[in-house]
Amino acid sequence: MTEFHREIDVENLWPIIWQEARTAADEFPLLADFYIRNLLDHTCFGEALAYILAEKLADTPEHVNHWQCYLQGVLKKDPAIEQAALKDLLCQLQSNASIKDHYTPVLYFGGYQALQCYRFAHYFWMSDQRPVANFIQGKVVSAFGVDIHPAAKIGAGIFLDHAVGIVIGETAVVEDDVTLFQSVTLGGTGKGEGDRHPKVRKGAFIGSGAVIFGNIEIGEGAKIAGGAVVVKPVAPQTTVAGPLATALNQRVA
Structure with a gap:
C-alpha cells in the first residue's frame, strides 16, 4: 500500500492560504472576523503565525499585539524559526490526507501550534530569557496538553x-x-x-x-x-x- 503524498506549491503557499481564507470568510460570514484577524490582516506567513500564537500566549486581549510584536522581533533575529514552521506545515499538508486546504494546521491543530510555541520558547531559553521560556511552556501545557521543555x-x-x-x-x-x-x-x-x-x-x-x-x-x-x-x-x-x-x-x- 502506498503512502499518501500531496504535491504542494511551496513558492505560492502563503498566497494560496490567503485566498482560501478569503473564500472561507466570504462563504461563512459568522467566521469572517476570525479569518480576517488570523490570516487576512497579515502580509506574510510569519506575521500571521506570530499573531495566531500571540492570541494563545496573551493573558488579556490587550496584550495580544504586544506578544505579536515580540514574536515578530524574534523571527527577524532568527529566521530559522519561520523556516522550521513552514517545514512542519509542509509535512502536514503533504502526508495528512484529512487536510483539504492549506491553512487548517496553522489555525486549528494544537500539535502544530504547540510545536511553534516551543520553537519560540527554545529561542528564549537559549537567549537567557528563561522566565519567558517557562511562561510559554506553561501556557502550552494549559492550552494544548503538550509539555515540551524549552531546552x-x-x-x-x-x-x-x-x-x-x-x-x-x-x-x-x-x-x-x-x-x-x-x-x-x-x-x-x-x-x-x-x-x-x-x-x-x-x-x-x-x-x-x-x-x-x-x-x-x-x-x-x-x-x-x-x-x-x-x-x-x-x-x-x-x-x-x-x-x-x-x-x-x-x-x-
Missing part, C-alpha cells in the same frame, strides 16, 4: 499528530522528519541532572502512548508501535512493539 532540541518537518499528552524532556533530541502521536513520552531516568532523555533520529515514527526512557537512541527511520515501553536503544530502520519493546523485524521495509 529540548527539535528539528524541522515534525508531525505531532493529535499531540495531547506528549511530553518531551529537557535533554531530549528529536531530529528532522519525526512523527510523534498523542501521549508519547520522551522521559528521563529519574536522576536529577545530566543527559538523561532519548535521542530520536531522523525520520523515526513513534506511535500513540509509547514511552521511551533514558538517554537512549532511537535510530534513523525506526518505528515504535503504540503503547510500547522502550528502555534500550533501537537500531535504525527497526520496528519494535509491546511492553518490552520487542523487535518485530530487523529492518523496516
Whole structure:
C-alpha cells in the first residue's frame, strides 16, 4: 500500500492560504472576523503565525499585539524559526490526507501550534530569557496538553499528530522528519541532572502512548508501535512493539 503524498506549491503557499481564507470568510460570514484577524490582516506567513500564537500566549486581549510584536522581533533575529514552521506545515499538508486546504494546521491543530510555541520558547531559553521560556511552556501545557521543555532540541518537518499528552524532556533530541502521536513520552531516568532523555533520529515514527526512557537512541527511520515501553536503544530502520519493546523485524521495509 502506498503512502499518501500531496504535491504542494511551496513558492505560492502563503498566497494560496490567503485566498482560501478569503473564500472561507466570504462563504461563512459568522467566521469572517476570525479569518480576517488570523490570516487576512497579515502580509506574510510569519506575521500571521506570530499573531495566531500571540492570541494563545496573551493573558488579556490587550496584550495580544504586544506578544505579536515580540514574536515578530524574534523571527527577524532568527529566521530559522519561520523556516522550521513552514517545514512542519509542509509535512502536514503533504502526508495528512484529512487536510483539504492549506491553512487548517496553522489555525486549528494544537500539535502544530504547540510545536511553534516551543520553537519560540527554545529561542528564549537559549537567549537567557528563561522566565519567558517557562511562561510559554506553561501556557502550552494549559492550552494544548503538550509539555515540551524549552531546552529540548527539535528539528524541522515534525508531525505531532493529535499531540495531547506528549511530553518531551529537557535533554531530549528529536531530529528532522519525526512523527510523534498523542501521549508519547520522551522521559528521563529519574536522576536529577545530566543527559538523561532519548535521542530520536531522523525520520523515526513513534506511535500513540509509547514511552521511551533514558538517554537512549532511537535510530534513523525506526518505528515504535503504540503503547510500547522502550528502555534500550533501537537500531535504525527497526520496528519494535509491546511492553518490552520487542523487535518485530530487523529492518523496516
